[in-house]
Amino acid sequence: MDYQPPPFFSRGPAPLVRLAFFISLAFLLMVLDARFRYAESIRQGVAILAYPLQWIALAPVELISASSDFFTTQVALKRENDSLRSRQLQNANDLLTLEALRAENAQLRRLLEARERLPRRSTLAEILYTGRDPFSRKIIVDKGSQQGIEEGQAVIDDTGVVGQVTRLYPLLSEVTLITDKEQRTPVEVVRNGLRAIVYGGGTAGTLDLSYMAANADVQADDLLVTSGIDGTYPAGLPVAKVSRVERDAAYAFAKITCIPTSGVEQNRQVLVLSREVHLPRPSAEGPTAVKAAKQKRPRKRE
Amino acid sequence: MRFDDRPQRILLPVSVGFVALSFVLALLFNLLPWRNISGVPDLAALVLSFWCVHQPRRVGIGTAWLLGVVMDAGNGALLGQHAFAYSVLAFAAVGLHRRILWFSPWQQAAHVLLLLLACQVMALAVAMIAGGAFPGYAYFAGSLVGAALWPAATFLLLLPQRRPESVDENRPI
Numbered sequence: 001m002d003y004q005p006p007p008f009f010s011r012g013p014a015p016l017v018r019l020a021f022f023i024s025l026a027f028l029l030m031v032l033d034a035r036f037r038y039a040e041s042i043r044q045g046v047a048i049l050a051y052p053l054q055w056i057a058l059a060p061v062e063l064i065s066a067s068s069d070f071f072t073t074q075v076a077l078k079r080e081n082d083s084l085r086s087r088q089l090q091n092a093n094d095l096l097t098l099e100a101l102r103a104e105n106a107q108l109r110r111l112l113e114a115r116e117r118l119p120r121r122s123t124l125a126e127i128l129y130t131g132r133d134p135f136s137r138k139i140i141v142d143k144g145s146q147q148g149i150e151e152g153q154a155v156i157d158d159t160g161v162v163g164q165v166t167r168l169y170p171l172l173s174e175v176t177l178i179t180d181k182e183q184r185t186p187v188e189v190v191r192n193g194l195r196a197i198v199y200g201g202g203t204a205g206t207l208d209l210s211y212m213a214a215n216a217d218v219q220a221d222d223l224l225v226t227s228g229i230d231g232t233y234p235a236g237l238p239v240a241k242v243s244r245v246e247r248d249a250a251y252a253f254a255k256i257t258c259i260p261t262s263g264v265e266q267n268r269q270v271l272v273l274s275r276e277v278h279l280p281r282p283s284a285e286g287p288t289a290v291k292a293a294k295q296k297r298p299r300k301r302e
Numbered sequence: 303m304r305f306d307d308r309p310q311r312i313l314l315p316v317s318v319g320f321v322a323l324s325f326v327l328a329l330l331f332n333l334l335p336w337r338n339i340s341g342v343p344d345l346a347a348l349v350l351s352f353w354c355v356h357q358p359r360r361v362g363i364g365t366a367w368l369l370g371v372v373m374d375a376g377n378g379a380l381l382g383q384h385a386f387a388y389s390v391l392a393f394a395a396v397g398l399h400r401r402i403l404w405f406s407p408w409q410q411a412a413h414v415l416l417l418l419l420a421c422q423v424m425a426l427a428v429a430m431i432a433g434g435a436f437p438g439y440a441y442f443a444g445s446l447v448g449a450a451l452w453p454a455a456t457f458l459l460l461l462p463q464r465r466p467e468s469v470d471e472n473r474p475i
Contacts, residue, residue, distance in 0.1 A: 135303040135436075
């Protein structure tokens, strides 16, 4: 018969052992999440559990913003109404010329047998909150896989590219902003069509045009737009404006800093664009041509 | 009612429901959209270190780990980043709990400041290794504010455990 201490003396494994166990569990999660993305199901589960918590946490903020909207003074509304009306008159003129230009552009493209850019399906989403994680630049929006959002879709606002959907939940999705340190956006310079890739600048809220040769033709105030080569972003959306170019003979690359054109950090509503897949169209005699080519080869060898 | 516990009071046993409620409220606070404000304390870490110091047999490294995973999932951060930092925090707090309680509330806060700073440095190190951006030194202001809240947290979180202050001449304690 073995004697054991009474149960109120037993304290389980030693603290150091427990610490080692939980630290290794945490590192396992990190590796699974960062390297293999196996932890998505765990994350989804915890996120669904945390969703009501987040909803309750946001309720007072929503209430305050709703009530401040309600108490907007009539004078402010009147002033805003006047300015909007005058702006609408200005815009109407632009809109008419735009219609004409669009028709002309479509015709020219048809003439050039260029692929017509179809307007993409888009979903309006509202930003719920910005992530508390201070190491990354991410926002959470209120549309998820239930509303047909897919991972990798581009997110824009009325003035340019905001970011890309990087993680999907049933009712929410996470958008990585273009200013995130890990986010890359393929762009081209409007002035001369030079292609480049814009890197997020991290917490500073700026963008870097890295790995451009020291003599690359980039000037301050150049507008950068999406090149559309990646197939994620439609071509021609404004991304950033070059704010400063530093050329140092000691380095092979120029240091180019840009400021995003869109209100990356300011907006409330964003537009999620559905992804278009452009596969090369099979030509009319596609399969037969391939067969003919296959048949030709042995003949040549003979 | 006195703010510090000199001479030390004999407290009622803690209710597990109240501990859970305090964790849920701290998580709610942490999940508010605080992004643009620096110096917002990590209340989950503060409440966690409080219970680790006061109830080391009920709240420990396991609780800390779970809390960290929920924080990571809620923030969209790398999963396990806070779980790691909170586990180390809980280990240090449980290890120091006998020492910390000897001091006055503000001296306790100085100990807790070190714990919270260490927790932030852990989270920062993991995030930087995983490729995050350095958030600036204002990031550490959260720990200062959190430690300054320690005496208030002590008062609030011990409220349900206080005995009614009825003077009874016949009662031995």
